[in-house]
Amino acid sequence: xxxxxxxxxxxxxxxxxxxxxxxxxxxxxxxxxxxxxxxxxxxxxxxxxxxxxxxxxxxxxxxxxxxxxxxxxxxxxxxxxxxxxxxxxxxxxxxxxxxxxxxxxxxxxxxxxxxxxxxxxxxxxxxxxxxxxxxxxxxxxxxxxxxxxxxxxxxxxxxxxxxxxxxxxxxxxxxxxxxxxxxxxxxxxxxxxxxxxxxxxxxxxxxxxxxxxxxxxxxxxxxxxxxxxxxxxxxxxxxxxxxxxxxxxxxxxxxxxxxxxxxxxxxxxxxxxxxxxxxxxxxxxxxxxxxxxxxxxxxxxxxxxxxxxxxxxxxxxxxxxxxxxxxxxxxxxxxxxxxxxxxxxxxxxxxxxxxxxxxxxxxxxxxxxxxxxxxxxxxxxxxxxxxxxxxxxxxxxxxxxxxxxxxxxxxx
Numbered sequence: 001x002x003x004x005x006x007x008x009x010x011x012x013x014x015x016x017x018x019x020x021x022x023x024x025x026x027x028x029x030x031x032x033x034x035x036x037x038x039x040x041x042x043x044x045x046x047x048x049x050x051x052x053x054x055x056x057x058x059x060x061x062x063x064x065x066x067x068x069x070x071x072x073x074x075x076x077x078x079x080x081x082x083x084x085x086x087x088x089x090x091x092x093x094x095x096x097x098x099x100x101x102x103x104x105x106x107x108x109x110x111x112x113x114x115x116x117x118x119x120x121x122x123x124x125x126x127x128x129x130x131x132x133x134x135x136x137x138x139x140x141x142x143x144x145x146x147x148x149x150x151x152x153x154x155x156x157x158x159x160x161x162x163x164x165x166x167x168x169x170x171x172x173x174x175x176x177x178x179x180x181x182x183x184x185x186x187x188x189x190x191x192x193x194x195x196x197x198x199x200x201x202x203x204x205x206x207x208x209x210x211x212x213x214x215x216x217x218x219x220x221x222x223x224x225x226x227x228x229x230x231x232x233x234x235x236x237x238x239x240x241x242x243x244x245x246x247x248x249x250x251x252x253x254x255x256x257x258x259x260x261x262x263x264x265x266x267x268x269x270x271x272x273x274x275x276x277x278x279x280x281x282x283x284x285x286x287x288x289x290x291x292x293x294x295x296x297x298x299x300x301x302x303x304x305x306x307x308x309x310x311x312x313x314x315x316x317x318x319x320x321x322x323x324x325x326x327x328x329x330x331x332x333x334x335x336x337x338x339x340x341x342x343x344x345x346x347x348x349x350x351x352x353x354x355x356x357x358x359x360x361x362x363x364x365x366x367x368x369x370x371x372x373x374x375x376x377x378x379x380x381x382x383x384x385x386x387x388x389x390x391x392x393x394x395x396x397x398x399x400x401x402x403x404x405x406x407x408x409x410x411x412x
Contacts, residue, residue, distance in 0.1 A: 062206070126147070238334065261315065
């Protein structure tokens, strides 16, 4: 473990060195300085704490249904929520169901001792990929049960390499590892890790909750009603990057029987102007729109945060961005509405995208030509579109119920 600890110290050193020049690194350093202060001020020594840790906002969304269920069933427990990523912390630092929210300190032994001396959690629950050796090892030594939720494993990970012996030992210190699929369970059993339960991915339950709580958006509804009255379909483009938009825009510009709602991943003026410069049909930003104006526009640009999961329900076809970069964004938030989902070629690491594609509710495209062919088919043949949408909804529904399975494992 010398190399692991050295890597942690090196990483912390690099973050500190670059922090004056790097916004996220600076937020992390400032946040870490506040962690112990927050804990000293807010920890109630007479209370029982369940500790949830998520790397960032994506992992938080996987853990959120479990937090809500724990809080509902065990109101006597308090919730400590920690993040590693500044983006996750900044988005969820005021999450109302958590009694304390702070950064997780770097996984140094002295940090671990100081952190656990202040908190003394009853149970620790880590989400998906968070394997911090010193934290897990110390929790185990102190007799505190540790769980991993919505975990997924691949043969390329260190646990399955000849040099991963210490990390393999770490896995056995969890009370239970709740994995998303049987492939992960099989990989673990091959290295004699048997404290495993196949529970599924909590995001399926989460998107069903999001659907039930979807916001009513007057402006988007007016836009959708106008399209419907004119017999036009709506393409919702969510979390798009410029490479996604380079594929979508040429088709949209030349197709008169299609309207579009676009919610880019990065909402900054430069990106919004890039989108606008590529549009050859009338458009308006959401922040400038009122319902009465929507008949005059073919494209609605969502230039504010927090609306996308509710916007999806107004579309008949969805394109989810990221697939021409490091990987696609959340396809389940769209699929839950019974809408076919299109995405770029970099989806292989995303189990939910693969499953959606295999079920017939998701479609991968490689370029402008394949996008055009698929869109033409959806626009011209309602039976194809409706069947794909049904497959998408069925996929989400058939994979739900994960929270109940996880709660049975946690025994809370």
